[in-house]
Amino acid sequence: xxxxxxxxxxxxxxxxxxxxxxxxxxxxxxxxxxxxxxxxxxxxxxxxxxxxxxxxxxxxxxxxxxxxxxxxxxxxxxxxxxxxxxxxxxxxxxxxxxxxxxxxxxxxxxxxxxxxxxxxxxxxxxxxxxxxxxxxxxxxxxxxxxxxxxxxxxxxxxxxxxxxxxxxxxxxxxxxxxxxxxxxxxxxxxxxxxxxxxxxxxxxxxxxxxxxxxxxxxxxxxxxxxxxxxxxxxxxxxxxxxxxxxxxxxxxxxxxxxxxxxxxxxxxxxxxxxxxxxxxxxxxxxxxxxxxxxxxxxxxxxxxxxxxxxxxxxxxxxxxxxxxxxxxxxxxxxxxxxxxxxxxxxxxxxxxxxxxxx
Numbered sequence: 001x002x003x004x005x006x007x008x009x010x011x012x013x014x015x016x017x018x019x020x021x022x023x024x025x026x027x028x029x030x031x032x033x034x035x036x037x038x039x040x041x042x043x044x045x046x047x048x049x050x051x052x053x054x055x056x057x058x059x060x061x062x063x064x065x066x067x068x069x070x071x072x073x074x075x076x077x078x079x080x081x082x083x084x085x086x087x088x089x090x091x092x093x094x095x096x097x098x099x100x101x102x103x104x105x106x107x108x109x110x111x112x113x114x115x116x117x118x119x120x121x122x123x124x125x126x127x128x129x130x131x132x133x134x135x136x137x138x139x140x141x142x143x144x145x146x147x148x149x150x151x152x153x154x155x156x157x158x159x160x161x162x163x164x165x166x167x168x169x170x171x172x173x174x175x176x177x178x179x180x181x182x183x184x185x186x187x188x189x190x191x192x193x194x195x196x197x198x199x200x201x202x203x204x205x206x207x208x209x210x211x212x213x214x215x216x217x218x219x220x221x222x223x224x225x226x227x228x229x230x231x232x233x234x235x236x237x238x239x240x241x242x243x244x245x246x247x248x249x250x251x252x253x254x255x256x257x258x259x260x261x262x263x264x265x266x267x268x269x270x271x272x273x274x275x276x277x278x279x280x281x282x283x284x285x286x287x288x289x290x291x292x293x294x295x296x297x298x299x300x301x302x303x304x305x306x307x308x309x310x311x312x313x314x315x316x317x318x319x320x321x322x323x324x325x326x327x328x329x330x331x332x333x334x335x336x337x338x339x340x341x342x343x344x345x346x347x348x349x350x351x352x353x354x355x356x357x358x
Contacts, residue, residue, distance in 0.1 A: 034067060035106045038313065038320065039090070039356040041080050042349025045327060051080030051094060052349040053108075056332075058316055063346045065329075068092070068101075071108045076101065083356055086125040087150050093120045093133065100133065100148070105358075112153050117146060125150070126171045126195040132159075134166035140183045145169075145176075147198060159198055162191050168212050170221070171195060172252055177221060179210040186228050192255060204255050208243045211270050216294035217278035220249040220258060224283050229266035242266030247283070247292060247299070259297050271307070275337070276314035284310060289321055302340045303333075311355025318343065322352035 037057045042065075044050030053076065054065045068076045077097035084091050089102040089111060100114040100123065119136040126132055133146040143166040145159040165183035169176050176195050180187040190204040190213075207225035214222050227245035232238040245268010249259035263269060269283040269290075281292040282302075289303045289310065308330065309322035319335040330352035334343040 033106055034090075034108045036358050038311075039083060039085075039358065040322070040332065040348045040352050041083050041092075041354045041356075042330070043079050043081065043095075043351035043353050045350060046079060046096065049075035049078055049097075050350055051076050051078060053080065053083065053092065054348040054352070056346065056348075058313065058318070058334075061344060061346070063348065065347070065349055067108050068103070068110075071103075072110045081120070082122045082354055084123050084125075085356060085358065086131070089150070091123050091131070091150070093123055095119060095121060102150075102153075114148070114153075114155060118142075118144065120146070121166065122168050123148070124169050124171055124176070126176060130156075132169055132171075132176055132193075132195075134169055134178065136165050136183050140165070141185060143180065143183065145178070145193070145198075157198065159193065159200065162193075162200060163187050163189055163203070166191070167210075170213050170215070172215065172221070175201070175252065177213060177252065179213060179223065181209050181211050182228075188225070190223065190250070202255060204250060204257075206248050206257075207246045207268070209245075209268070210248075212272040212283075214272050214274040214281055215252075215278055216249070216274070216281065218294065219252070220294065221252045222272060222281060222292070222294065223248045223250065224269035224272035226270045227263070227266050227268035237264075237266040239265045245269055245285070247272075249294070249297075261292075261297060261299065271310040273310050273312050275312050275317070280337075282310055282312065282319060284308075289319075303335065305333075308351060309353040309355065311357065313355075313357050315357070320355050322348060322355075325350075 040054040042052045052066045056063045077094035079095040081093045081095040090105045092101045098117045121134045123133045129151045131148045143162045147157040163180040164187040165181040167179040167181040169178045176193040178191040180189045188208045192202040208228040209226040212224045225246045228243040230238040230241035242265040245263040247261040267286045271284045274281045306324040307321045308324040311320045317337045321333045323331045
């Protein structure tokens, strides 16, 4: 699965996937270090154990696929949703396997796991010992947050009854802003959680299917809403029964909506990411990649194509974009700023959905 594209929003159709492949011959991972470079999560095929992690070295332009399996001699699991590196480990959320795995960042050797989660999606640290894990719930409707102590490697609690489809989460000033994408149905809210008391403070109503969020350089919180899509004859959108997508800016100090940019019905925004200082944001919309200028509240198309995942490499000022390739291994395009000049492309895994830059 994955946030708000064919896996997050259309989980009901049982999409949730992953890609694997490579551009050059893969160097042996037995002597490799995975602590630098780019990690790519590849969802894999739903109800299969084809979820993988790829590693890309920008310096050498080399990709290594299936690094977890190569190092640990077993499959990672069913739908590799996301990963995050903090503390002493790299944490991998495996959605349909209902587990969290953690590995040594340098070697990628497994060092622990938590089982029996409830359709987990994303993980983020909230202080120097605790992390939140968003969960859709076993029925894909009863969303919650699992509270994980990553110093002691145990679950210590749960924030229940948050809403449908808790997705990406962003900690900020003792709060956690959480997208409620809707699970099998529809939601149109952000949940605001006090990360010191672990209590829900407020809901902020936005548009249907809020799926990703980023802070801009002015301290405003931008939310990408994809809208609800109905189809007359897939992939043709039934606009009469679809809802509008949007980009919405919120002042996180008072949770008030400051700006709203309306987009097409059923073809809103997803995969929101940002450059180093938050002066530029990027997102997927209508089979293209767009750039958002938060100061002008304006958008412009920068590249056409059906893309499934986006990420921004701050160190090299490079945009990474994973193409939607169905059940084939995904191509990842690299674009150099400021002119979005193509650098190269490489193969990752099936349904490459996200990037982690180290």
